Amino acid sequence: MSTTAARPTKAPDTRGPVRKLLTSFGFQIIAALILGIAVGLLGVQLGASKDNPTVLSDTLKTIGSSYVTILRAAVVPLIFTAIVASISNLRRVQNAARLAGQTLLWFAITAFIAVTIGIVLGLVLQPGNRAGDGLETGAPYTVGSWWNFLLGLIPQNFLGLGVSTSLNPETGAASSSVNFNILQVIVVAAVVGIAALKAGKKAEPFLAFTESLLKVIQRVLWWIIRIAPLGTFGLIGSAVIQYGSDKLASLAWFAGAVYIGLALVLFVVYPILVKTHGLSIKQYFSGVWPAVQLGFVSRSSIGTLPLTERVTERNLGVPRGYASFAVPLGATTKMDGCAAIYPAIAAIFVAQFFGIELNIVQYFLIVIVSVVGSAATAGTTGAVVMLTLTLSTLGLPLEGVGLLLAIDPILDMGRTALNVAGQALVPTIVAKREGILDETLYNAPRNGLPFADEDDDDTTPDAETAVDTDAAAALPDTDADTDASGEPEVVGAR
Numbered sequence: 112m113s114t115t116a117a118r119p120t121k122a123p124d125t126r127g128p129v130r131k132l133l134t135s136f137g138f139q140i141i142a143a144l145i146l147g148i149a150v151g152l153l154g155v156q157l158g159a160s161k162d163n164p165t166v167l168s169d170t171l172k173t174i175g176s177s178y179v180t181i182l183r184a185a186v187v188p189l190i191f192t193a194i195v196a197s198i199s200n201l202r203r204v205q206n207a208a209r210l211a212g213q214t215l216l217w218f219a220i221t222a223f224i225a226v227t228i229g230i231v232l233g234l235v236l237q238p239g240n241r242a243g244d245g246l247e248t249g250a251p252y253t254v255g256s257w258w259n260f261l262l263g264l265i266p267q268n269f270l271g272l273g274v275s276t277s278l279n280p281e282t283g284a285a286s287s288s289v290n291f292n293i294l295q296v297i298v299v300a301a302v303v304g305i306a307a308l309k310a311g312k313k314a315e316p317f318l319a320f321t322e323s324l325l326k327v328i329q330r331v332l333w334w335i336i337r338i339a340p341l342g343t344f345g346l347i348g349s350a351v352i353q354y355g356s357d358k359l360a361s362l363a364w365f366a367g368a369v370y371i372g373l374a375l376v377l378f379v380v381y382p383i384l385v386k387t388h389g390l391s392i393k394q395y396f397s398g399v400w401p402a403v404q405l406g407f408v409s410r411s412s413i414g415t416l417p418l419t420e421r422v423t424e425r426n427l428g429v430p431r432g433y434a435s436f437a438v439p440l441g442a443t444t445k446m447d448g449c450a451a452i453y454p455a456i457a458a459i460f461v462a463q464f465f466g467i468e469l470n471i472v473q474y475f476l477i478v479i480v481s482v483v484g485s486a487a488t489a490g491t492t493g494a495v496v497m498l499t500l501t502l503s504t505l506g507l508p509l510e511g512v513g514l515l516l517a518i519d520p521i522l523d524m525g526r527t528a529l530n531v532a533g534q535a536l537v538p539t540i541v542a543k544r545e546g547i548l549d550e551t552l553y554n555a556p557r558n559g560l561p562f563a564d565e566d567d568d569d570t571t572p573d574a575e576t577a578v579d580t581d582a583a584a585a586l587p588d589t590d591a592d593t594d595a596s597g598e599p600e601v602v603g604a605r
Contacts, residue, residue: 140404143340144347147171151351161353171348178335178342182414185332190413191300192325193439198304199318200435207436210541214437217537218445219482221384225376225447226481229455230474232372238365238456239463242514266295297443329417336405336418343408350520362518365460372452373525381536388543390553397557398426399535406531410523415531416442423535426557428549429542437541441534446497448526448533451481454501461502461511473505480504495519 133139150171159168201207307314307321382392402419409415420438423429429437455477462469480501495512502509515522542548 139340140343140408143343143408147344147347148351150344151348154348154352159352168349168352171345171352174345175342175347175349176345178338178345181335182342182409182411185328185335186411186413187296188324188328189332189416190296190439190443192321192328193416194297194300194443195304195307195321196318196325197436197439198301199307199321200432202308206545210433210545211436213541213544214440214537217540218441221380221447221533221537222445222451222482223478224380225372225451226455226478228375228380229372229452229481230459230477232368233456233459236364236368236371237463238368239460241364242361242460242464266299332414332417335414339405339408346408346520362515365456365515366518366522368456368460369453369522370525372456373448373529376447376452377529377532381532384536384540388540390539390543390550394554394557395427395536395539398422398553399532402531402535403528407524407528410520410527412442412446412527412530412534415527419531419534423538425552427535427539428552429538430547430549433542433547434538437538438534441537445534445537446526446530448529449523450497452529453522453526454481454498457498457515458501458505458507461507461514462505464511464514465508467507469505476504477501
């Protein structure tokens, strides 16, 4: 029986309380949110709007869009290496097939609960019947359907790469853009990972390279994450200016219904599941909160994946061999916010707005689409694909999507935060049920954990490795913002 080694003791933190607060990642995010809203409102007062851009609005838009662009740039290599590495890590886990089955089962159970709550809220609050004036219908920029979803699984090339060209109707100039089909990237990565497992020892150098490349990509993402407060400032400020108060007010009931649903799942359903498995609710929230914060800001489960996996392993005590499979899988398919709560309420909103009465079969279809079709969102920002998939399945007008686009970024923040919380919850529950959860680590104090990977490879136990509780209890707790290698830390993560 092997044991885990205690992490090296770090120098004591000598910072004062003010400096600790100012350098706290959580404080920086909240401050950026408040400052962004304030600057956005100032821009509105100065006459800035979507149709009347100013230097201030353009600056905020550029800051926000640039951050999202940087984040998206890391998505494809992160997905590929994470999926390949996660599948290869299953060879180190006992009862891998059982763990995979339990994970998928709990993904479905929590999605079913979430979509049920969404349907109930849509029927009780009647957001479509309470919509304000001035809403405009419009065709969605992308449409999801079961047929397109299945065809989208077939890779066009190794990278899932596509190029689209459009003509400017005024100037006649052609412009091309490169995009990646995330579903195809997932399929390619899964096939490569399974093939590497079947290849045995001959594939070991490839798997070692993939895991090493994943570490490099994650390190780059840590740097991107550290500038998240700047991106938050730009995104929130730009959203306030672009959408204004009129459209937001007209959809207030809809937005309220969505956020009530998100809150019920996050603060009622998840705690009940945690408690029924004999775990501390406080420890769950304190452990997962850094990833939830980043998900709220980035609006990308994939972009938050490295931090989600980190807190799942180090804060919640899920063995790495299992967490490195379950969390990447969840980041691409586990979407209680985008694929359950939101499409359920949005579909009912559209039906009510157009005066269409839904029958029991259509409500049942909403549940089926939410539980089965989560992969259509593929962990990217936004849930338009999932909504159009739901509407087309129910036979509702797709023009209804245009009604909701004005506040989609605001809703997407809450949706992604819930997604991330669920992606960490399910592996924790499954690990507890299978008796492989490190409860000593789960119940340990949360006083800071480095972003750096200095001891990733040797100190986190795999599923079949026993944990020395004395060593685990000896893990140092520190609020220091840097480790020995100089990499930043997120206060609140462990």
